[in-house]
Amino acid sequence: MNIEMSKIIKLIKEGSFQKAELEIRKGLKSLPDSFDLNKALAIALLSQKKLNQSLIAYNKCYELNKNDYDVNVNISLIFNKVQDYKNSLIFSENALKINPNRPEVYHNLANSYLYIPDLDKAEKLILKSIELRGGLESKEILRFIDSVNIYTDILFAKGEIKKFIEVCKKVLDSDVYIGDIFRKLLRNSRENIRKSYVDSMIKILNQIDEHGNSLNHKLTKAGIHSCLAEYYNNEDKNISEKHYISSNKIISSVQRESVYDRQNINKTILKMFKQKQLEQSQNSSENLGDGLIFIIGMPRSGTTLVESILASSEDSFAGGEKVFFNVQCSPLIKQYHNKELESNVLSDLGKQYLEIIDIQRKGKRIFIDKMPNNYLYYKFIKSGLPKAKFVHVYRDPWDNAISLFKQNFTRELSYASSFFGIALEYANYENIMKVWMRIGSDDIFNVRYEDLVSNSQDIIQKLWDFCELSGQYSEEKRKSHFAQTASKQQVTKEIYDTSVNKKEFEDFREDFFKDLDTQREYWSTIDK
Numbered sequence: 001m002n003i004e005m006s007k008i009i010k011l012i013k014e015g016s017f018q019k020a021e022l023e024i025r026k027g028l029k030s031l032p033d034s035f036d037l038n039k040a041l042a043i044a045l046l047s048q049k050k051l052n053q054s055l056i057a058y059n060k061c062y063e064l065n066k067n068d069y070d071v072n073v074n075i076s077l078i079f080n081k082v083q084d085y086k087n088s089l090i091f092s093e094n095a096l097k098i099n100p101n102r103p104e105v106y107h108n109l110a111n112s113y114l115y116i117p118d119l120d121k122a123e124k125l126i127l128k129s130i131e132l133r134g135g136l137e138s139k140e141i142l143r144f145i146d147s148v149n150i151y152t153d154i155l156f157a158k159g160e161i162k163k164f165i166e167v168c169k170k171v172l173d174s175d176v177y178i179g180d181i182f183r184k185l186l187r188n189s190r191e192n193i194r195k196s197y198v199d200s201m202i203k204i205l206n207q208i209d210e211h212g213n214s215l216n217h218k219l220t221k222a223g224i225h226s227c228l229a230e231y232y233n234n235e236d237k238n239i240s241e242k243h244y245i246s247s248n249k250i251i252s253s254v255q256r257e258s259v260y261d262r263q264n265i266n267k268t269i270l271k272m273f274k275q276k277q278l279e280q281s282q283n284s285s286e287n288l289g290d291g292l293i294f295i296i297g298m299p300r301s302g303t304t305l306v307e308s309i310l311a312s313s314e315d316s317f318a319g320g321e322k323v324f325f326n327v328q329c330s331p332l333i334k335q336y337h338n339k340e341l342e343s344n345v346l347s348d349l350g351k352q353y354l355e356i357i358d359i360q361r362k363g364k365r366i367f368i369d370k371m372p373n374n375y376l377y378y379k380f381i382k383s384g385l386p387k388a389k390f391v392h393v394y395r396d397p398w399d400n401a402i403s404l405f406k407q408n409f410t411r412e413l414s415y416a417s418s419f420f421g422i423a424l425e426y427a428n429y430e431n432i433m434k435v436w437m438r439i440g441s442d443d444i445f446n447v448r449y450e451d452l453v454s455n456s457q458d459i460i461q462k463l464w465d466f467c468e469l470s471g472q473y474s475e476e477k478r479k480s481h482f483a484q485t486a487s488k489q490q491v492t493k494e495i496y497d498t499s500v501n502k503k504e505f506e507d508f509r510e511d512f513f514k515d516l517d518t519q520r521e522y523w524s525t526i527d528k
Contacts (some may be wrong), residue, residue, distance in 0.1 A: 008040050017047045035064045039071065051078055051327065069098045069105075076108045082327050085112040086359045103132035103197040107147050114150060115320065116360055119158050126151045136167065142176050156188070165189050175200045176196050179223040179408070183341070186230060198231060215254060222250040226408035233406075241505060244406055251409075251417040259414065259421040266428045267526070268333050269436060273379045289349045289385025293368045293467050296375035297393035298429050299413060300403035306393050307370040309460055312477035313469040315473035316366035324353050325377040332380075350384025366469060375429060378436045378444075388443070389467060392433065395449040397426050401512055402502045419505070419512045427519030429524075450500050 004027055011020035019046045027037050042057035055078050061071045072095035079088035089112050095105040112120070129147050134140035141148065148171055155164040168185040169192060171178055177200070186193055205224045206215050293310060295303045311318035328349055342377035361367045372393075374381065381388055401423070404416040409475035415421035437444060445466040452459045460473050 005036060005040070008037075012040065012044060012047070016052065017044045017049075020044045021048070033064065035061060035068075038064065039068075042071075042074065046074065051081055052331065054078060066097055068446070069095055069102065072098060073102070073104045073108060076105070080108055080111050083115070083322055083324065084356050085116055088112045089103050100134065103129040103147070106132065107144075107150070110147075110150055110154070114154055114157070117157070119154055123154045123158070124153070126154060128484060136170060139174070142171070142178070145171075145178055145180070148178075152181065152184055153264045155483075156173065156184070159480065161188065165192055168192075169194075172197050177201055177204050177220065177224060179227050182227050183408075184229065186227075190234075198228070201227060212312075218250050218254050222247045223408060225250070229406070237504070244505075247408065247469070248405060248417040252421075255414045255417065257414040259418070259424050262425055263428050266432050268336055269376060269379070270432065271338075272333070272336055286487060287387065288347075288354065289381075289388035291365050291367060292388040293366060293391060294374050294378075294381060294388060294503060295368065295370040295372070295391045296378065297372050298331055298375075298395070298400050298404075298426065299416075300407065301372065301395040301400055302393045302447070302452060303370050303372050305449075305452065306391055306447060307368055307462070308478045308481035309463060310366070310368050310391075310467060310469065310472065311481050311513065312474040313366065313464075313467075314468060314471045315364060316368055316428075316467075317361055317364040318368045318370065318481065319357055319360050320369075321371040322353075322357070322369045323371065324356060325349070325374055325380060326371070329354070329377050329380050346380060346383035348384070349380065353385065366467065375433060375436070378440070382443070390440075390444045391447060391463065391467070393447045393449060393452075394433075396500070397423075397516060398509060398512065399449075399500060399502050400426065402504050403507065419508045420515050423512050423515035424519050427516055427523060430520065431523040443496055453500065 004023065008020050008023050008027075011023065012015075021041065024037055024041045024044060028034065028041065031037060038057055038060045042054050042061060045054035045057055055075065058075045058078065061068065062075065065071065070092045076091035076095060079085070079091065088108060092105050092109045092112065095102075096109075099105075106125045106129035110122045110129060113122035113125065126147060130136060130144075130151065133144050133147065136148075143370045152164055155161075165185065165188070168181050171181050171196075172185065175196075179343065182193075182197060182201075187519070192231075203225045205221060205228075206223050225243045225247035229240045229247060231263070232240040232243065244389060293316075295306050295310075297303050307318050310316055330474055332345070357367055357369075377394070378390065401419055404422050405419060407416065408418055409416040415425040443464065447459060447463065464473060
């Protein structure tokens with residue numbers, strides 16, 4: 001047994017998490033109640049981002065030993081990742097009682113309170129975590145940049161911009177590449193970007209080219225190219241575009257997911273909801289979802305702008321991009337084999353969602369969920385939360401494509417690293433939205449981004465009426481909205497139309513539209 005555990009530990013340390021998982025499962029066949037094996041399994045699964053499976057394994061560990069710090073703190077971490085802040089706080093408090101002198105628990109608590117939100121409490125907790133990791137002045141803190149990211153987000157959300165800038169500069173002055181911090185400072189206070197920051201990134205980029213070709217090296221190179229692209233965007237468009245192309249070429253080379261996988265997901269969803277039972281499954285929960293507003297559409301289509309507008313109402317709360325339906329529905333889609341889902345599965349999803357958002361909603365009449373990808377799960381959501389409303393934001397395909405291509409979506413959106421992938425995804429999205437509009441046009445309000453930025457007052461009033469918001473729209477409140485997305489700094493500015501009719505990446509434009517038309521034709525041949 002000791003030999004097996006040493007082998008497993010070695011595989012985990014090497015990052016061979018799938019191999020470690022296989023070895024662990026072999027051991028669990030004969031020792032299903034082994035605490036060490038179940039804990040190792042939970043770690044291997046969490047490292048592969050298999051959150052549901054990891055949580056099951058950690059729950060087994062919790063049953064075997066409720067007083068293990070690592071088990072409690074990692075359960076709280078997983079609940080944070082799936083945005084179940086109520087349960088995250090419970091397990092964080094457990095971990096705190098077991099050991100109040102470890103930084104991880106304060107990090108988890110700060111993350112929860114950032115989104116609940118209780119910003120003062122979040123700041124106090126993240127500073128405690130940073131202190132236990134050596135403080136902002138130490139080199140050690142650079143190994144835990146997630147804590148610094150949370151701290152800067154808290155400062156930005158509180159409007160403490162001067163301190164936000166100071167912390168960003170302190171980190172960047174270390175001459176260590178920290179892409180997230182560089183982008184935050186660049187987007188908020190470009191004048192504070194020193195030439196030394198740019199020179200340091202170029203130096204690191206050249207050094208990486210000399211030393212190997214590992215996954216981490218590739219991702220670092222992609223991130224640096226992305227940062228340099230954004231930096232040069234206002235200075236030299238040609239240099240900027242070259243860096244964007246280099247970044248996305250690297251990202252494409254390490255992607256494991258095929259761009260056609262999403263197409264198959266779309267087909268499976270449409271197939272699932274041809275079942276008569278699912279069309280009628282909302283009857284058991286017909287009163288659920290009142291006051292819920294889901295903002296849907298392609299990422300980078302203007303969903304954050306719409307969220308900031310709706311969030312200016314006094315009786316609304318913006319919950320950000322909730323991952324709930326993606327986490328819960330993805331396994332249902334993958335496991336679907338032409339069998340009808342039981343109607344209570346979908347009504348239960350609605351009830352679970354309401355429980356999770358309760359700690360953020362705090363009695364507010366309106367709750368806003370701005371997860372663009374929820375356009376895929378419209379029918380799942382309507383079946384479990386039939387009173388919910390949807391604001392669908394759409395944008396010129398080419399402008400949308402450019403905006404996606406210019407974001408550093410290393411893992412989140414695999415299709416965004418190529419214009420072909422974006423064309424494929426855009427056609428998938430267009431098709432499924434056409435189907436949903438035929439089914440539920442009364443509860444979907446369409447907002448064309450170009451109309452919103454050119455005729456703001458009229459569109460905002462229509463949005464206000466559709467969502468049944470009280471009070472008056474406030475531009476001042478909208479600009480103070482803190483969004484946890486790539487657009488977090490953009491919403492602090494005036495509503496503008498400079499992102500309409502973009503003239504960038506022109507060499508790719510013709511092929512993009514050819515690919516988009518080909519994919520549109522493909523969907524037109526599919527029996528819906």
